[in-house]
Structures are given as structure tokens and as C-alpha cells.
Amino acid sequence: MIQGAKTILKNFGQISDVARRDKTEIAKYITKELAAPVSIEEQRLIISAKVNGDVINAKVKKYFESYVICKECHKPDTHVESSARGFLTIVCEACGARYTIKHY
Ligand SMILES: [Zn+2]
Numbered sequence: 001m002i003q004g005a006k007t008i009l010k011n012f013g014q015i016s017d018v019a020r021r022d023k024t025e026i027a028k029y030i031t032k033e034l035a036a037p038v039s040i041e042e043q044r045l046i047i048s049a050k051v052n053g054d055v056i057n058a059k060v061k062k063y064f065e066s067y068v069i070c071k072e073c074h075k076p077d078t079h080v081e082s083s084a085r086g087f088l089t090i091v092c093e094a095c096g097a098r099y100t101i102k103h104y
Contacts, residue, residue, distance in 0.1 A: 013043030072097035
């Protein structure tokens with residue numbers, strides 16, 4: 001949803017729930033990918049730029065593919081165990097896989 005010079009992602013809270021990641025973590029990713037400042041307002045993400053909905057959807061999809069969906073079993077039942085030196089350790093609760101990926 002575009003409002004003036006801002007884009008509002010209304011289902012941001014829902015995205016965060018499904019991803020089981022902190023809103024601030026996802027917001028950090030989106031601000032980097034879009035090179036635009038963002039702020040979290042309860043369940044919504046406010047992006048200080050006009051961004052096409054398709055572009056945001058693609059970024060959210062990419063976030064899931066890179067940081068949420070398990071590399072082994074392709075289920076979204078993962079959590080971040082630790083992050084250090086620019087890397088995240090992802091642990092899958094469905095199949096027990098554990099792997100390290102580069103942080104955004
Ligand atoms: Zn898995």
C-alpha cells in the first residue's frame with residue numbers, strides 16, 4: 001500500500017509470525033535490500049520510499065528462501081541459534097539440520 005512518499009506493509013506482523021523471526025531482523029533485511037529507511041509501527045512496516053508491491057513481495061520471498069526455509073527439508077520450521085562475525089547459525093526443528101549462512 002503506497003501512501004504519499006511512503007509504502008506500508010500491512011501484513012508485516014503476519015510475515016514475522018510465519019518466519020518466526022523478530023520484526024527488527026526482517027526490517028533490517030528489507031531496509032538493506034531496498035536501500036530505504038523503514039520503521040516498525042505495531043504490526044506494520046513503514047518504508048520511507050515508494051516501492052512497488054511486487055518488489056516487496058520478491059524481497060520477502062527471498063528472505064524466506066535464504067533465511068527461513070530449511071536447506072535440507074524445505075520446511076519453514078527453523079530458528080536462528082546464534083549470530084557471530086557476520087554469520088547466522090540456522091537450526092531446523094523439523095529435521096534437525098544445522099547450518100551456517102552469511103548474515104545480510
Ligand atoms: Zn529441515
